[in-house]
Amino acid sequence: xxxxxKTTDLNFSFGKQKVIDKLxxxxxxNSIFGFLGPNGAGKSTTIKLLLGLLHSSESNIHLFGKDLRxxxxxxxxxxxxxxxxxxxxxxxTASENLLYLNKxxxxxxxxxxxxxxxxxxxxxxNKKAKHFSTGMKQRLGIGMAIFHNPELVILDEPVNGLDPAxxxxxxxxxxxxxNDGKTIFISSHILSEIEKLCSxxxxxxxxxxxxxxxxxxxxxxxxxxxxxQTNDNTRAIELLRKQQYLVKIKTxxxxxxxxxxxxxxxxxxxxxxxxxxKIYDIEKKSANLEDIFINLTSN
Amino acid sequence: MVRFVDxxxxxxxxxxxxxxxxxxxxxxxxxxxxxxxxxxxxxxxEESGVGSNSWIMYSRVFFQFYYLLYPLLAATIAxxxxxxxxxxxxxxxxxxxxxxxFSIYFxxxxxxxxxxxxxxxxxxxxxxxxxxxxxxxxxxxxxxDYNINHSIITFFLRIFLTLISIISIHFFLSIYWDxxxxxxxxxxxxxxxGLVVNKWEYSYLIPYCNLQKAFIHFFxxxxxxxSKEILWSIGYSIIFFTGGYLIMIKKSIK
Numbered sequence: 084x085x086x087x088x089k090t091t092d093l094n095f096s097f098g099k100q101k102v103i104d105k106l107x108x109x110x111x112x113n114s115i116f117g118f119l120g121p122n123g124a125g126k127s128t129t130i131k132l133l134l135g136l137l138h139s140s141e142s143n144i145h146l147f148g149k150d151l152r153x154x155x156x157x158x159x160x161x162x163x164x165x166x167x168x169x170x171x172x173x174x175x176t177a178s179e180n181l182l183y184l185n186k187x188x189x190x191x192x193x194x195x196x197x198x199x200x201x202x203x204x205x206x207x208x209n210k211k212a213k214h215f216s217t218g219m220k221q222r223l224g225i226g227m228a229i230f231h232n233p234e235l236v237i238l239d240e241p242v243n244g245l246d247p248a249x250x251x252x253x254x255x256x257x258x259x260x261x262n263d264g265k266t267i268f269i270s271s272h273i274l275s276e277i278e279k280l281c282s283x284x285x286x287x288x289x290x291x292x293x294x295x296x297x298x299x300x301x302x303x304x305x306x307x308x309x310x311x312q313t314n315d316n317t318r319a320i321e322l323l324r325k326q327q328y329l330v331k332i333k334t335x336x337x338x339x340x341x342x343x344x345x346x347x348x349x350x351x352x353x354x355x356x357x358x359x360x361k362i363y364d365i366e367k368k369s370a371n372l373e374d375i376f377i378n379l380t381s382n
Numbered sequence: 383m384v385r386f387v388d389x390x391x392x393x394x395x396x397x398x399x400x401x402x403x404x405x406x407x408x409x410x411x412x413x414x415x416x417x418x419x420x421x422x423x424x425x426x427x428e429e430s431g432v433g434s435n436s437w438i439m440y441s442r443v444f445f446q447f448y449y450l451l452y453p454l455l456a457a458t459i460a461x462x463x464x465x466x467x468x469x470x471x472x473x474x475x476x477x478x479x480x481x482x483x484f485s486i487y488f489x490x491x492x493x494x495x496x497x498x499x500x501x502x503x504x505x506x507x508x509x510x511x512x513x514x515x516x517x518x519x520x521x522x523x524x525x526x527d528y529n530i531n532h533s534i535i536t537f538f539l540r541i542f543l544t545l546i547s548i549i550s551i552h553f554f555l556s557i558y559w560d561x562x563x564x565x566x567x568x569x570x571x572x573x574x575x576g577l578v579v580n581k582w583e584y585s586y587l588i589p590y591c592n593l594q595k596a597f598i599h600f601f602x603x604x605x606x607x608x609s610k611e612i613l614w615s616i617g618y619s620i621i622f623f624t625g626g627y628l629i630m631i632k633k634s635i636k
Contacts, residue, residue: 134478160480170475172466174399186392187384187479211399227475 169224457569
């Protein structure tokens with residue numbers, strides 16, 4: 084699989100404080116890659132390193148298969164970005180903010196209208212950006228990031244300040260960009276959004292990559308369990324523990340039992356039925372990204 | 383690769399609706415209006431300086447405004463241009479453009495020098511036009527008897543070359559600190575300091591003294607442009623513009 088971003092043992096320090104520690108990042112082409120980590124984990128620093136805003140002492144950042152240090156302008160021409168709060172010139176209107184980008188990237192003039200319509204600001208095109216709401220500024224920031232039709236879009240907290248409808252629109256926009264063959268690298272605290280949007284995730288803590296890979300593989304690796312209610316929980320616990328099941332009492336009525344696979348689940352049901360324990364309710368549970376994230380980053 | 387001219391046109395768009403730049407053009411218009419009105423009032427009251435060079439007397443009033451206030455305007459526009467990036471957190475974005483930082487920095491410098499040049503050209507044009515207007519309206523004032531155009535041009539050129547160094551110093555300060563007081567406040571202090579130490583033998587080393595020196599030079603009907611103090615000003619311009627560039631490229635985006 085072709086990788087668009089590849090870092091090899093990437094290190095970075097602010098003074099004596101090590102912020103990134105031997106980070107190996109691989110972002111596959113045409114993926115939406117969610118980059119997760121608690122505050123201060125090194126996400127923004129990594130993004131700034133990828134964009135050449137901070138400099139690594141070694142040649143260990145490759146984008147599009149090329150060394151960032153030696154091919155910076157060629158690479159940056161194919162990258163759009165939105166880092167933290169968007170850079171918007173408040174004295175300029177939405178159109179003018181894109182017009183100034185157009186002077187740099189030399190796209191057709193219809194591109195300004197096209198972007199304004201994509202981000203839903205066409206009706207506000209002549210309004211000064213200083214009068215925009217946070218959500219409108221965020222949209223304009225995203226519009227500026229994708230203005231030159233980049234192959235790679237790097238977004239740091241792109242849905243900050245957006246209302247639910249805005250979040251939905253941005254999600255749809257990013258999925259459309261992926262369908263157009265773009266690669267999207269996104270950092271966000273909103274894990275439910277990442278789960279809905281991303282095909283790959285990387286989880287970082289204190290500058291160290293804890294996990295990276297397909298989001299489905301991450302979730303499938305986690306322990307699944309069921310919640311069950313019976314007419315005799317005490318007997319059910321006794322029977323299941325004899326069969327080496329891990330049983331926890333969640334509440335007075337509900338038991339939580341780890342179940343690795345389908346056979347294990349089938350055996351559990353058989354044990355209870357053959358011993359005449361009545362099952363009132365059963366619910367299959369699996370960890371979501373938030374559970375995994377908290378579990379990984381808290382240990 | 384993005385061309386310098388593309389970066390320049392992008393930078394020009396960013397300065398749109400920055401009123402400090404309009405002020406630079408408005409300033410000579412305001413000064414001309416005041417001085418022209420004042421002169422008309424005096425000439426109508428027959429208080430003209432008959433016997434003295436009318437052009438020198440007339441220009442003198444303009445130049446007093448100019449040598450005192452232009453350095454403050456220079457500091458203000460240098461601050462305003464840099465503040466556009468500081469205020470909008472723009473450095474992080476412009477550094478991710480596929481262009482070199484040299485083009486970005488020197489397109490800003492070009493804009494500053496262009497605005498200042500336009501303002502001085504306007505000031506010169508208004509001075510000559512209004513003087514000729516007075517000559518036409520009040521022939522008894524004697525404007526038509528003298529021609530000091532060469533001295534006037536020399537004054538404006540010396541002022542321009544000095545202002546380049548002042549712009550370089552305050553642009554340097556503004557790139558480093560996003561602080562109006564440091565940039566413009568220091569200009570106020572240094573202009574006053576320049577007036578106080580103007581007679582010191584080494585005052586040619588201080589660009590802020592050169593403005594008054596240009597004024598004195600005008601009265602002496604001097605036509606030398608590249609005098610010792612102007613060469614020092616050019617030296618300062620090179621040092622501070624280079625320093626500002628180095629500060630910008632080393633600017634940390636945290």
